[in-house]
Amino acid sequence: MVTTVGLQNNFIDALLELVQLDYDAAAAYEAAINRIDREDYKDVLKNFKKDHENHIKVLSEYLETKGEIPPEGPGLKSLLTQGKVVLADLVGATTVLRALRSNEEDTNTAYERLNNYEAIPEEIGRALENGLEDERRHAAWLDKTLEEE
Numbered sequence: 001m002v003t004t005v006g007l008q009n010n011f012i013d014a015l016l017e018l019v020q021l022d023y024d025a026a027a028a029y030e031a032a033i034n035r036i037d038r039e040d041y042k043d044v045l046k047n048f049k050k051d052h053e054n055h056i057k058v059l060s061e062y063l064e065t066k067g068e069i070p071p072e073g074p075g076l077k078s079l080l081t082q083g084k085v086v087l088a089d090l091v092g093a094t095t096v097l098r099a100l101r102s103n104e105e106d107t108n109t110a111y112e113r114l115n116n117y118e119a120i121p122e123e124i125g126r127a128l129e130n131g132l133e134d135e136r137r138h139a140a141w142l143d144k145t146l147e148e149e
């Protein structure tokens with residue numbers, strides 16, 4: 001699945017979609033944390049989930065200052081996202097990590113696109129840069145760990 005987040009003409013619309021995607025990503029991490037049995041992986045995944053929650057907080061606060069009502073939880077799409085991880089229940093850590101890596105493809109693409117909008121307001125620019133750095137770190141860790149699995 002290729003995300004459409006960041007293809008909106010309007011920057012605020014794209015940000016609203018991004019918050020939704022971050023909720024879905026956090027929900028997928030929660031599902032993964034509950035299913036994976038390796039404590040060392042769990043600790044990392046908990047931190048990644050927290051990163052997504054921080055993104056949600058910062059982006060939502062900004063949207064509220066613009067009079068927008070940000071999403072409040074995972075959307076319908078997260079059922080699919082979670083579904084992948086639910087299926088992974090029976091097949092072990094590698095499949096769970098692969099499902100998360102596939103989600104991170106979307107978050108990385110979305111943050112790259114958001115960072116490429118014209119005239120990004122100064123108040124949110126840094127948060128978007130930090131967000132992209134986080135998403136790249138998540139994907140890199142998943143890649144490295146999957147190679148070692």
Ligand SMILES: [Fe+2]
Nearest residue numbers: 022052055131
């Ligand atoms: Fe994020």
Ligand SMILES: [Fe+2]
Nearest residue numbers: 104107135138
């Ligand atoms: Fe991420």
